Amino acid sequence: MISNNLIQKSYYNWWKNINKTILLLIVILFGLGLFFSLVSTSLIASDKLDTNSYYFFIKHFIFIVIGVFFIIYFSSLNHNDLIKVSNFLFLIFLFFLILVPFFGIEVKGSRRWIDISLLPRFQPIELLKPFLVIIIANVLSYENNKNIYYKYFLSFLVILPVILLLVTQPDIGQSLLTFLVWLSMIFISGINLIIFIIFFGLVIFSLIFLIYMFPEKFGYILIRLKSFFDPSSGTNYQSEKASEAIINGGFFGKGIGEGTLKNRVPEAHTDYIVSVISEEFGIIIVIAIILIFIFLTFQVIKKIALE
Numbered sequence: 659m660i661s662n663n664l665i666q667k668s669y670y671n672w673w674k675n676i677n678k679t680i681l682l683l684i685v686i687l688f689g690l691g692l693f694f695s696l697v698s699t700s701l702i703a704s705d706k707l708d709t710n711s712y713y714f715f716i717k718h719f720i721f722i723v724i725g726v727f728f729i730i731y732f733s734s735l736n737h738n739d740l741i742k743v744s745n746f747l748f749l750i751f752l753f754f755l756i757l758v759p760f761f762g763i764e765v766k767g768s769r770r771w772i773d774i775s776l777l778p779r780f781q782p783i784e785l786l787k788p789f790l791v792i793i794i795a796n797v798l799s800y801e802n803n804k805n806i807y808y809k810y811f812l813s814f815l816v817i818l819p820v821i822l823l824l825v826t827q828p829d830i831g832q833s834l835l836t837f838l839v840w841l842s843m844i845f846i847s848g849i850n851l852i853i854f855i856i857f858f859g860l861v862i863f864s865l866i867f868l869i870y871m872f873p874e875k876f877g878y879i880l881i882r883l884k885s886f887f888d889p890s891s892g893t894n895y896q897s898e899k900a901s902e903a904i905i906n907g908g909f910f911g912k913g914i915g916e917g918t919l920k921n922r923v924p925e926a927h928t929d930y931i932v933s934v935i936s937e938e939f940g941i942i943i944v945i946a947i948i949l950i951f952i953f954l955t956f957q958v959i960k961k962i963a964l965e
Contacts, residue, residue: 900933911940
């Protein structure tokens, strides 16, 4: 009886404190994701992967249920409990990230995924990133130490092993994203602009060093940069087809199931899903999704500012 009362009280406090607008936007995004998983990827699952046509929809639905559970759980934690849980989960997923070079699944020359029996295949960095942000924020806001530059140093020590592990996969995109998130957080904390520029310069220098010293492993970065600045180089087939799909879809799209991009590129259900949606439903839907994300970001920043 006491347990039920505690659960009811905890749920009541969670519902009372949560921003209903943010919750509604999250539900809308979940719903749109499920809808597009059903109507835009069913043919990919049945034709290319030779599996149930509802494979991606069912998989997406399962992960949404899991995601909703964790949203409710983490949003109901107080500050101290959130830090404790984040520290614990950060160490767990960092351990999995360490295992990637040894036991990870190699896909197109990179080891980024862990495949353990009884668990779905997952990319450790994706699960680690939210807790990494919480830990960095906690370090930067630690009140017992007033030396802000010491805090910068400690926060850098937190992200350093993560970046080194990502570079060995190699996953330069996630490495840059991790570093830029850290850079953004220390910029917001009020870092000296000159030091900030020095940090940013070190990133560029490190990237150039990796490309030219280890071209067999990181040369693909230079190829992608060249194809971005020179589309006629002939090395960006998938991007060209994705652009064509968006153009062919026009403003209102060609209709459900009428798109052809998903049959022409191998990653249509992952990297190019936005192009598939645009071709079938039109650029108006993509604009609407972008606006939802912008409004969600605004609401989150507004809530943080008020607190």
